[in-house]
Amino acid sequence: EPEVTQTPSHQVTQMGQEVILRCVPISNHLYFYWYRQILGQKVEFLVSFYNNEISEKSEIFDDQFSVERPDGSNFTLKIRSTKLEDSAMYFCASSVPLGPGSLSTDTQYFGPGTRLTVL
Amino acid sequence: LAKTTQPISMDSYEGQEVNITCSHNNIATNDYITWYQQFPSQGPRFIIQGYKTKVTNEVASLFIPADRKSSTLSLPRVSLSDTAVYYCLVTGRGAGSYQLTFGKGTKLSVIP
Numbered sequence: 001e002p003e004v005t006q007t008p009s010h011q012v013t014q015m016g017q018e019v020i021l022r023c024v025p026i027s028n029h030l031y032f033y034w035y036r037q038i039l040g041q042k043v044e045f046l047v048s049f050y051n052n053e054i055s056e057k058s059e060i061f062d063d064q065f066s067v068e069r070p071d072g073s074n075f076t077l078k079i080r081s082t083k084l085e086d087s088a089m090y091f092c093a094s095s096v097p098l099g100p101g102s103l104s105t106d107t108q109y110f111g112p113g114t115r116l117t118v119l
Numbered sequence: 120l121a122k123t124t125q126p127i128s129m130d131s132y133e134g135q136e137v138n139i140t141c142s143h144n145n146i147a148t149n150d151y152i153t154w155y156q157q158f159p160s161q162g163p164r165f166i167i168q169g170y171k172t173k174v175t176n177e178v179a180s181l182f183i184p185a186d187r188k189s190s191t192l193s194l195p196r197v198s199l200s201d202t203a204v205y206y207c208l209v210t211g212r213g214a215g216s217y218q219l220t221f222g223k224g225t226k227l228s229v230i231p
Contacts, residue, residue, distance in 0.1 A: 043163060045220065058218075113162050115160070
């Protein structure tokens with residue numbers, strides 16, 4: 001069964017450093033997402049991406065964050081200057097948009113996550 | 120999107136059927152009900168989705184009454200590996216916007 005993969009599984013960085021989290025979505029999917037989950041808290045939406053541009057972003061996704069699809073398979077989240085409060089699990093997800101007349105909403109498939117620790 | 124309310128936690132013995140009820144009083148006509156499962160340190164995993172009446176797959180059943188103001192996820196004969204957090208989400212079909220809004224979920228603990 002196809003699955004979303006993420007690398008690295010764990011990233012440790014110093015405050016103020018840049019990090020890039022990588023994701024390989026399911027190959028025929030067209031929508032891509034990043035979510036994060038601070039330890040013990042809810043899963044929070046960061047950004048959605050479609051047709052090489054951001055579709056929607058949350059208040060969390062400020063100027064320190066950026067996303068990119070550098071090639072046909074990877075989807076990346078960059079944090080320009082990490083802060084202590086950026087420590088969290090970051091999940092990538094992908095989905096196939098449904099056409100008109102479809103009977104249900106799209107299903108988002110999540111990757112295993114990258115645990116980011118900012119020291 | 121409609122707010123959802125579900126129990127914070129539930130305990131069950133192995134082999135029992137578990138029913139987790141979620142209320143979504145303000146669900147809109149075009150909204151669907153979707154359940155995800157999350158194990159510790161893993162990403163959420165889609166379990167089941169429905170619009171009305173009953174939906175069943177190899178993992179669970181989803182019961183939705185006619186007024187759609189609540190839904191019940193039913194897990195038959197749970198095992199220890201079903202210990203996880205279960206999220207009830209209301210998902211709309213807004214064009215170009217597929218953001219999922221997770222609540223705190225229900226932490227299910229299966230006891231041997």
